[in-house]
Amino acid sequence: MNIIISNTSDEPIYLQIVNQLKEQIIKGEIIESDPLPSIRSLAKELRISVITTKRAYDELEKEGLIVTVAGKGSYVAPINTEMLREAKIKLVEEKMTEAVTTAKLIGLSLEELTEMLTFIFEE
Missing domain, CATH: 1.10.10.10 (Winged helix-like DNA-binding domain superfamily/Winged helix DNA-binding domain)
Incomplete structure (x- = not known):
């Protein structure tokens, strides 16, 4: 640990x-x-x-x-890892929604946002 x-x-x-x-x-x-x-x-x-x-x-x-x-x-504790994973997925979705909202406010295109996400993901 x-x-x-x-x-x-x-x-x-x-x-x-x-x-x-x-x-x-x-x-x-x-x-x-x-x-x-x-x-x-x-x-x-x-x-x-x-x-x-x-x-x-x-x-x-x-x-x-x-x-x-x-x-x-x-x-x-014995845990349901699938349930825990789902909770994390929901958190990622919330943060992505926030990012998309901000991107739209500043006029970023979907292509630019996708490029940013790809770059961040691959770091």
């Missing part, structure tokens, strides 16, 4: 943890029943507050991505 925290990001630290763990679960880098580091050890490793780490774990648990067993720790 690899988590990188950026102090220059506009995204709160707990959300950086949540999003990176979600991504690793979706990609299968960490799988069902894999143990997660304890809240304290992750906080120490990342040099952040235990409260921030707890908030990230609470959010992941609320979303059904991890389960916490008292006295044993937190583990990757």
Whole structure:
């Protein structure tokens, strides 16, 4: 498990943890029943507050991505990866709709927008 925290990001630290763990679960880098580091050890490793780490774990648990067993720790929950993938697709669609709206406002053609998307995708 690899988590990188950026102090220059506009995204709160707990959300950086949540999003990176979600991504690793979706990609299968960490799988069902894999143990997660304890809240304290992750906080120490990342040099952040235990409260921030707890908030990230609470959010992941609320979303059904991890389960916490008292006295044993937190583990990757059995998840429906297809449902999680669909949620991500919906997010991409929302962001693309926003991009298309902005492109239309500044007069970009579909061809120009497609060219931009292709360039970004292939980077």
